[in-house]
Amino acid sequence: MHVPDGFINAPVSAAAGVVAAGAVAVSLRGARRELDERTAPLAGLVAAFIFAVQMLNFPVAAGTSGHLLGGALAAILVGPYTGVLCVTVVLLMQGILFADGGLTALGVNVLDMGITTTVVAYALFRGLLKALPKTRRSVTGASFVAALVSVPAAACVFTLIYWTGGTTDIPIGKVFTAMVGVHVLIGIGEALITALTVGAVIAVRPDLVHGARGLTSSLKLRVDGELVDAPARQPLAPVAARSHRGIWATGLVTALVLAGFVSYYASANPDGLEKVAADQGIDKKTEEHAAKDSPLADYGVKDISNARISGGLAGVIGVGATIVVGSGVFYVVRRRRTQDAPDDTTRAGENV
Amino acid sequence: MGAGHAHKLYRHGHSPVHDLPPHCKIAAAFCFVVVVVSTPRESVWAFGLYAVLLGAVTALARIPAGFLLKRLLIEVPFVAFALLMPFVVPGEQTHVLGLSVSVPGLWGAWNVLAKGTLGVAASVLLASTTELRSLLLGLQRLKLPPLLVQIASFMIRYGDVITDEMRRMSIARRSRGFEARGIRQWGVLAKTAGALFIRSYERGERVHLAMVSRGYAGAMPVIDEVTASRAQWAHAAALPVLALAVCLLGWTL
Numbered sequence: 001m002h003v004p005d006g007f008i009n010a011p012v013s014a015a016a017g018v019v020a021a022g023a024v025a026v027s028l029r030g031a032r033r034e035l036d037e038r039t040a041p042l043a044g045l046v047a048a049f050i051f052a053v054q055m056l057n058f059p060v061a062a063g064t065s066g067h068l069l070g071g072a073l074a075a076i077l078v079g080p081y082t083g084v085l086c087v088t089v090v091l092l093m094q095g096i097l098f099a100d101g102g103l104t105a106l107g108v109n110v111l112d113m114g115i116t117t118t119v120v121a122y123a124l125f126r127g128l129l130k131a132l133p134k135t136r137r138s139v140t141g142a143s144f145v146a147a148l149v150s151v152p153a154a155a156c157v158f159t160l161i162y163w164t165g166g167t168t169d170i171p172i173g174k175v176f177t178a179m180v181g182v183h184v185l186i187g188i189g190e191a192l193i194t195a196l197t198v199g200a201v202i203a204v205r206p207d208l209v210h211g212a213r214g215l216t217s218s219l220k221l222r223v224d225g226e227l228v229d230a231p232a233r234q235p236l237a238p239v240a241a242r243s244h245r246g247i248w249a250t251g252l253v254t255a256l257v258l259a260g261f262v263s264y265y266a267s268a269n270p271d272g273l274e275k276v277a278a279d280q281g282i283d284k285k286t287e288e289h290a291a292k293d294s295p296l297a298d299y300g301v302k303d304i305s306n307a308r309i310s311g312g313l314a315g316v317i318g319v320g321a322t323i324v325v326g327s328g329v330f331y332v333v334r335r336r337r338t339q340d341a342p343d344d345t346t347r348a349g350e351n352v
Numbered sequence: 353m354g355a356g357h358a359h360k361l362y363r364h365g366h367s368p369v370h371d372l373p374p375h376c377k378i379a380a381a382f383c384f385v386v387v388v389v390s391t392p393r394e395s396v397w398a399f400g401l402y403a404v405l406l407g408a409v410t411a412l413a414r415i416p417a418g419f420l421l422k423r424l425l426i427e428v429p430f431v432a433f434a435l436l437m438p439f440v441v442p443g444e445q446t447h448v449l450g451l452s453v454s455v456p457g458l459w460g461a462w463n464v465l466a467k468g469t470l471g472v473a474a475s476v477l478l479a480s481t482t483e484l485r486s487l488l489l490g491l492q493r494l495k496l497p498p499l500l501v502q503i504a505s506f507m508i509r510y511g512d513v514i515t516d517e518m519r520r521m522s523i524a525r526r527s528r529g530f531e532a533r534g535i536r537q538w539g540v541l542a543k544t545a546g547a548l549f550i551r552s553y554e555r556g557e558r559v560h561l562a563m564v565s566r567g568y569a570g571a572m573p574v575i576d577e578v579t580a581s582r583a584q585w586a587h588a589a590a591l592p593v594l595a596l597a598v599c600l601l602g603w604t605l
Contacts, residue, residue, distance in 0.1 A: 004472065005385050010389050013389070024497075031499075038556070039499060040502035040572075041506055041559040041563060042556040042557065042560060043506075044502065044509075044556070045514070045553065045555055046549075047507035048511045048513070049514055049548060051511050051514070052514045052517075052552075053518075053545050053548065058538055059537065086503070089500065092504065093504060095475065096378075096479060099423065099471075099479070100426055102385065102468065103381065103385045104382070104385050104471070167393075167463050167464070168437060168459075169443075170437070193541065195542075196539055197545040197549070199546075200546030201550060204546070204550060205550050205553075208550060
């Protein structure tokens with residue numbers, strides 16, 4: 001799913017880049033909390049792990065083979081922030097060194113394969129774990145579902161981006177069916193391998209699996225013949241002691257404004273191209289088109305009479321996609337915050 | 353494993369292109385690709401001129417054409433996709449070699465192929481004329497967050513180590529008669545991935561301890577600060593500026 005240069009037009013690529021940069025900035029802060037000062041070496045080696053695991057081909061039926069994307073696996077094993085960072089670094093290096101995925105499409109690739117897969121997988125994983133009993137089996141099951149959904153979700157985000165800024169007007173319905181159809185299949189493989197891998201790690205080192213941290217029962221002390229909860233371990237270094245809500249809010253607003261502005265600009269761009277195309281004789285096309293009653297005709301068609309409508313739609317979709325992705329990131333962030341809060345009341349006391 | 357760890361992607365040499373500071377080259381390659389992407393697809397000649405520009409850089413960097421072409425093969429999956437386009441895109445039909453294909457589809461295929469190939473060629477040129485470590489330094493100079501650069505540098509340093517680890521596990525599996533044929537073998541592969549994760553994670557912890565014991569305090573010291581003079585920036589800017597001129601011509605003509 002590595003998008004090359006020239007597949008998505010420049011303004012939408014830029015908007016995706018801005019959103020991706022914002023999400024990476026949030027993850028950089030979050031990862032420091034997940035790994036304290038070990039971030040650089042640990043995340044680096046986990047990134048190397050993901051890079052290697054993407055080369056691990058698993059045979060699918062009939063001689064074909066697939067490989068892992070690794071977003072869900074990373075999120076469950078090392079946490080969502082570190083997961084986003086690891087996959088982003090892998091994509092960045094693949095783009096610069098191996099020319100796999102275009103330089104200008106880097107934002108699209110990171111948003112699509114790095115952020116969407118990890119955020120969707122982790123949100124779903126956490127939600128399922130809340131509902132399921134706290135056993136190892138439910139962790140494995142939850143990671144199966146999380147990975148299964150994360151891959152088609154990435155395909156959906158790709159389709160959305162393509163709808164906003166694709167350089168070729170393939171009817172969006174076809175793109176959607178093809179992308180999601182293929183990626184549901186890939187998702188099944190990804191889900192099985194992810195679940196089995198998580199299961200294998202839990203069997204040996206359950207303490208390393210970030211997603212299974214709730215499993216271990218809390219330490220109890222026997223005080224005067226009564227079991228009492230031991231005080232929570234003090235965090236080593238409260239790196240992120242300041243409140244980042246303001247920064248996040250600014251980031252989201254900036255991303256929204258930019259995406260809104262840029263996607264408006266983007267919607268103006270195909271118009272220009274359309275005019276060029278119109279000069280080459282499109283008179284016949286309208287008649288031909290009336291014969292075709294594809295359900296998505298209003299959206300996919302970009303002939304002159306519809307240019308404004310489809311332009312406006314493109315703008316709305318651009319902003320919508322940004323809000324969905326942005327709020328997805330924020331949802332997970334807030335979830336973690338509220339979840340952290342009861343654990344270490346001492347730290348919260350310090351913060352105030 | 354350390355600094356002198358030459359990678360097979362890099363082609364050692366001494367040329368004006370090799371000697372440019374890395375951040376100038378990264379910026380130039382990025383601007384070039386942006387310009388290429390924003391060129392209208394109808395001006396076919398412009399893409400020819402871009403290819404000539406890249407060819408000139410390749411000659412200046414003394415990189416054999418065969419090397420560049422071989423590395424371009426990474427694009428093949430997308431070529432297949434682009435070749436499908438003329439058949440799935442609706443619109444005005446025309447006949448090419450007896451096949452009925454759509455005109456917008458042909459334009460779309462041309463667009464993706466031309467821009468994609470030029471983009472891949474630009475990044476291949478960048479990677480083969482710049483050492484890995486200096487690429488990372490260049491990214492840092494371009495204000496990529498230092499933590500991200502550190503993560504990337506660890507990934508690159510240990511990428512080969514971890515990949516080799518996986519290769520050894522694969523040899524061990526095969527020497528015990530394992531053959532991955534279908535879904536039934538996925539369990540073994542997943543256990544391999546699990547073991548690989550534990551090994552990478554534990555290595556990460558050991559590396560961190562080793563770094564802390566040598567005085568690491570959250571930031572890597574930069575020993576060889578690379579700076580770029582005005583002339584070097586001007587040399588690097590030649591490629592994107594010429595491309596921009598071509599692009600503007602393409603929009604106006």
